[in-house]
Amino acid sequence: MIMSERTSTDSAFATETGDERPRDTRARIQEIALRLFTEQGYEATSLREIAEELGVTKAALYYHFKTKEDIVASMMIDRVTFMDSLIDWVRDQPRTPEVRREAIRRYADWLHAGSQGQIMRFMERNQTALKGHQTMGQMREKMLALMGFFVDTDDSLTVRLKRTLAVFALHAVWFMMPDVTDTERADTSLKVALELIDASDG
Template sequence: MSERTSTESAFAPEPANEDERPRDTRARIQEIALRLFTEQGYEATSLREIAEALGVTKAALYYHFKTKEDIALSMVADRVAFMDDLIDWVRSQPPSQEVRREVVRRYADWLHNDRQHDVMRFMERNQTALKDHPQMGQMRTKMLTLVSFFTDPGDSLTVRLKRTMALFSLHAVWFMLPDDQVTEAERADVSLKVALELIDSSDS
């Protein structure tokens, strides 16, 4: 079997009870597409180029994604799914400051231990590509739902603003500290520290 045929076989549909490889394949497609979208621009990247970078035919790629928009939206869907799970967890807990802190920790861990930085960079560089798609609206709604758990009805405007900025500070670190001398571990540590300080804000 040739190397190309072997590669393409990994992209073929799998039996229903063997779902691990499809997930790995999906992640690989997303990884390569994300790199091309970021380097070349979303509009300038074709499905054929993605297939070539993967070393498969366009038909093999078609098993998993029909269009490049489907690939981009799958990454948005992954973010929405994560936030849905986090929202469900918060709602299952009695309200407390420690729950709020744990939301920040879980969000930070997900953000810094997955490829979410690359996804955000893609979205920042290609803002017009998917901005009007309903899934983008869903993502923004989920974020607002998450930060709504951070405040109480009697909180002052100052406290409300500080606490709702906690999650956004985790995103901001890559844009505010882009220096090559700053390591990813340092960015993760400092952004989590700032986010927890914001979530603990009070009027006292």
């Protein structure tokens, strides 16, 4: 796992295969930044720390990213793209229970593939710090748009809360159950999310 917990190391380029050539520096900045932002908080993590762990100076980072905010934005691109495609799909569907279930399934599938879990933790733990960032505003709008398809105007408050919790269950499972396998986490959270999205007043 790329994102595994580890303390800072002197030989930033060393891997378990021995003396490899450095991987793409841009990607390594993203990895280190994502981990530090999640562990310590976005504001509490300075570019100096990131540079130190990477084994370069602060100034080198500015060759790869124009600003600190740009590092965050670059990590969100995949997420923005996916959310757009999911919203496009759901927009053309009828508002039925089965469409809601399928939307949850697609969202969960994507969430549990790749390193999206780490990004979710980062976003959740740094909401306020990132509020002013342009990319996060976009993400917020897209999440609200998706939620808009999950609740109807005549739903009770109870149903609204449950359906909202469905999405949240998928996000929260990472910090609520950090010690289970990826498969267990994906299966459990999807099961609970589907039960919650099925809530209705009928």
